[in-house]
Amino acid sequence: MLRRAGLSLCHFSLGRKSSTARSSHSSQAKMSKPVQAQRLEGIDKNIWVEFVQLAATYSKVNLGQGFPDFPPPDFLKDAFVRAVSGQSQALHQYTRAFGHPPLVKVLAQFFGKLLGRDLDPMTNVMVTVGAYQALFCCFQAFVEEGDEVIIIEPFFDCYEPMVRMAGGTPVFVPLRLKAPEAGRLMSSADWGLDPAELASKFSERTKAIVLNSPNNPLGKVFGRRELEAVARLCVRHGALCFSDEVYEWLVYDGRQHLRVASLPGMWERTVTIGSSGKTFNVTGWKVGWAVGPDRLLRHLRTVHQNSVYHCATAAQEAVAQGFQRELELYGKPESYFMQLPRELQQKRDYLVQSLAAVGMKPIVPEGTYFLVADISEFKSDVPEDPSSDEPYDSRFAKWMVKNKGLAAIPLSTFFCNAHKSSHSHFLRFCFAKEEGTLKAANDILQAWRREKSSP
Numbered sequence: 543m544l545r546r547a548g549l550s551l552c553h554f555s556l557g558r559k560s561s562t563a564r565s566s567h568s569s570q571a572k573m574s575k576p577v578q579a580q581r582l583e584g585i586d587k588n589i590w591v592e593f594v595q596l597a598a599t600y601s602k603v604n605l606g607q608g609f610p611d612f613p614p615p616d617f618l619k620d621a622f623v624r625a626v627s628g629q630s631q632a633l634h635q636y637t638r639a640f641g642h643p644p645l646v647k648v649l650a651q652f653f654g655k656l657l658g659r660d661l662d663p664m665t666n667v668m669v670t671v672g673a674y675q676a677l678f679c680c681f682q683a684f685v686e687e688g689d690e691v692i693i694i695e696p697f698f699d700c701y702e703p704m705v706r707m708a709g710g711t712p713v714f715v716p717l718r719l720k721a722p723e724a725g726r727l728m729s730s731a732d733w734g735l736d737p738a739e740l741a742s743k744f745s746e747r748t749k750a751i752v753l754n755s756p757n758n759p760l761g762k763v764f765g766r767r768e769l770e771a772v773a774r775l776c777v778r779h780g781a782l783c784f785s786d787e788v789y790e791w792l793v794y795d796g797r798q799h800l801r802v803a804s805l806p807g808m809w810e811r812t813v814t815i816g817s818s819g820k821t822f823n824v825t826g827w828k829v830g831w832a833v834g835p836d837r838l839l840r841h842l843r844t845v846h847q848n849s850v851y852h853c854a855t856a857a858q859e860a861v862a863q864g865f866q867r868e869l870e871l872y873g874k875p876e877s878y879f880m881q882l883p884r885e886l887q888q889k890r891d892y893l894v895q896s897l898a899a900v901g902m903k904p905i906v907p908e909g910t911y912f913l914v915a916d917i918s919e920f921k922s923d924v925p926e927d928p929s930s931d932e933p934y935d936s937r938f939a940k941w942m943v944k945n946k947g948l949a950a951i952p953l954s955t956f957f958c959n960a961h962k963s964s965h966s967h968f969l970r971f972c973f974a975k976e977e978g979t980l981k982a983a984n985d986i987l988q989a990w991r992r993e994k995s996s997p
């Protein structure tokens with residue numbers, strides 16, 4: 543018995559030894575395997591992480607990330623408070639996965655009116671976790687290995703990694719700057735697509751084009767001719783269009799935002815994306831939406847259902863009430879969608895003056911709440927460094943936040959790696975800020991100018 547026990551003990555310990563050796567060997571083998579999925583390779587660095595941190599550490603005035611520092615409208619806040627503190631327990635629970643019924647209904651009415659077609663709230667509208675998730679659903683639902691997706695540069699930076707994560711290949715086409723007449727400020731309208739260059743990017747591999755009008759970062763609002771050129775190419779090549787219109791209400795100087803889905807042949811192939819974050823100044827609520835034909839939206843629903851399932855019920859309820867109000871006031875001066883651009887245009891003009899006065903040449907945006915300015919005349923503050931791989935504007939923005947306390951985002955962030963260095967003399971500023979914040983930015987800029995001009 544003992545002998546057997548001893549034997550078996552010995553056997554056991556021998557066995558343990560060899561199994562330990564084996565497991566350490568196999569765990570070494572496991573360690574040498576990459577942990578992350580291959581599709582994440584090359585997209586793991588994100589400029590926002592670095593610049594948000596820099597702004598938090600050093601900035602006195604943060605005109606970097608795109609969010610307002612003033613409150614959302616009272617009618618929306620009140621609607622949210624009612625949603626969470628009212629009698630209805632249902633608003634604390636799951637709602638319909640593809641959109642809270644009151645919200646999809648009012649979005650269908652609202653966008654139906656704008657697009658001039660009857661929309662079915664259940665099949666033509668889907669509510670998402672911000673516009674980000676609507677974009678993600680589009681790439682996941684439609685893009686396959688080998689597909690090409692055309693992206694217009696400069697672009698909202700998540701488009702490229704989202705295409706790559708879906709296995710697609712981004713194909714970039716730049717907005718080209720036509721030099722403005724002497725003596726006039728640059729405008730975002732000076733940046734345009736070259737029609738021949740755009741056409742050359744389409745092929746049988748093209749699955750989709752991403753359109754973003756008004757465009758972040760330049761503030762360009764695409765005109766009818768440009769959108770018609772895009773539409774003709776989409777129809778000719780059977781390509782889809784993901785139209786990111788999150789800044790649809792933020793257009794200035796009497797310009798009109800044109801919806802590409804309203805052009806001939808485009809409804810069937812377009813997913814239009816919007817955001818309450820930008821529409822009502824509640825970026826933290828993360829309520830976005832996608833509008834389009836059922837033949838496309840049914841695939842977005844599959845991705846959505848199997849990833850996030852749905853977006854917070856109370857926030858959806860409040861956004862529904864906000865849209866109900868806007869539907870009733872549509873086109874009237876009391877409408878928030880009319881008031882907000884008026885307020886922002888004044889803020890834009892103030893920042894244009896501040897930047898122009900110090901020699902940072904502003905590109906006056908036709909839309910959005912961003913303003914891009916040329917920093918070429920500031921090389922005496924931050925000399926070029928040929929030994930550095932980092933784009934000049936990125937080095938400049940870091941220097942500026944650390945030494946002047948003013949945060950902005952380098953424009954090269956919005957270009958693919960191959961084109962970053964050719965657009966590295968610009969910064970993007972966000973002007974959706976309180977008067978006091980813009981005044982504080984102006985004080986920094988004026989003090990800087992005085993310092994530069996003193997002998």
Ligand SMILES: Cc1ncc(COP(=O)(O)O)c(C=O)c1O
Pocket residue numbers: 608671672673674675698754758786788816817818819820825828829830
């Ligand atoms: C062009 C563009 N699209 C989409 C988004 C994301 O919007 P949301 O905050 O609703 O996810 C942003 C946010 O800055 C944006 O600028």
